Amino acid sequence: MVTHIVFWALKDEAEGHGKRENAEHIKELLEALVGVVPGLIKAEVGINENGGKYDAALFSQFESWDALHAYDSHPEHLKVRAFVKAVRLERESVDFES
Secondary structure: OEEEEEEEEEOOEEOOEEHHHHHHHHHHHHHOOOOOOOOEEEEEEEEOOOOOOOOEEEEEEEOOHHHHHHHHHOHHHHHHHHHHHHHEEEEEEEEEEO
16 A cells, blocks of 8 residues: 655635635545545545644555556546645645555
């Protein structure tokens, strides 16, 4: 199994919405990919409540490295990524075998 974790710092305003609304939309979009993207076992997005550097984080698990790589270019994920790219300031990620 492969774990993929991503942290985002979001813009205060983007795509006509505030930071919180955009974080909630990211959560909805990414969590909906389970069952759509082959090999994606789990996708959970948390919205930061402590005022730290990052506003949201994705915790996801994949069947394999190949599944993670396929997710990266899956058409439904690319749609989500386009939205996230429009509303984020920064992104950090960590991938590891679990």
